[in-house]
Amino acid sequence: MPVKPKNSVIAERLESLLASTKRSAHNVKLGSNWTCPYCRHAQVVSAERIHDVDSELEVHGSRLTTPYLRVTAVVCANDQCRELTLSAGLSSIVVAKTPVGTHRHVRRPGKSWTLLPPSTAKPQPDCVPEPLRADYAEACAIRDLSPKASATIIRRCLQGMIRDFCGIKKGRLIDEIKELRALVEAGNAPRGVQHDSVDAIDHVRGIGNIGAHMEKDINTIIDVDPDEAQRLIELTEMLFEEWYEARHRREQRLQQIGAIAAEKAQAKAAPKAGEP
Template identity: 35%
Template sequence: MSEYIWQCPFCGSDQPVTDNERQVAIADLTLPNADGPRRLVTKFVVCPNAKCRKFSLSASLHGREVVGTRVYTGKHLTSWNLVPPSRARAFPVLLPPEVLEDYHEACLTLDLSAKTSAALSRRCISAMLRDYWRVQPGSLNDELRQIKGTADPLTWEAIESVRRSGMIG
């Protein structure tokens, strides 16, 4: 029985997952087609956390390799998170609905378009800066500078680490 550490997309806890909490299924495309043989791998994982027990479902598409009489999962081509459809975290309802909507959309579009997701994420950050810290509208970089002295050190360090990664400001 294999085991690995898995982070639940619902409760956020890191849990050891064994064969008792996961089911994997394989479907092979063997019909002649323009792209060649394919293998679809689907995986259910049930969160082992007794307070959660929600399931996630993901699928991944691979090439299908045959060596002699043995069939193998080939090169990974793409993946999808089906349940939940994104890795968006749950946030308190204190956030304005339009910010939450943009955040969820940013998470949903991440795999399809990182640029779109980043633009929506910057819009969320800007809206939160204007709502919570009452900063004057401007570029995101200017808005961040306005809170430099008022944000607690831990929050500011988190902002700076994201900024240094080249994702904002």
């Protein structure tokens, strides 16, 4: 088999790098598995439902070496949704000189934004009280802009859950957590409330305090990054499901059983044909 010239191999590697960085600019690409952020419907992205626009920004004086913008639009395939997801990624074009000439490739995005939907909040059912859903949605909306503030709002949301779902209302969250822990240990906590979830809520209390209170030494900076804020958001989603949604499903099933029993009893008590 003929050996390719060294210069040709270098050129192919640069072209491969260019293609890979373009593909990785966004998580969504043609043929990939994707979950719609609006309706949570899992699907494979088809050619007619995704569109990329690449643009080299012709501006001078930027710290970025030739800014490069990619905008990706995806439409949900679910007929009951069909919402538009829109994202943007900003990177730069780098010029590399090789023995075979000058080549340009696009760096991985230095910054990326989700333009639509306005946040990563998942739709929550009506069985979750509206004030809790509002806090959750706000925490999702500001997760990247201010992770510390997002963590603080999640802390408030979890306190609201303890007060509403568990019926514990005290002046401080730490005291409410202590009482909830005592109920769990005594076996008197509401259905679905477990030791590990109480521990997790206590951890969130400490993290949320970072955003709610200044450290005694103002030069001590303890940060919360977006990924950490996202973990707190996911805990809230989990407790929504384990507490409110599980209780709602149980109530519905029991009501259905009661309705079936009432229907059978009524049919049994009804006079048979020919009877007075």
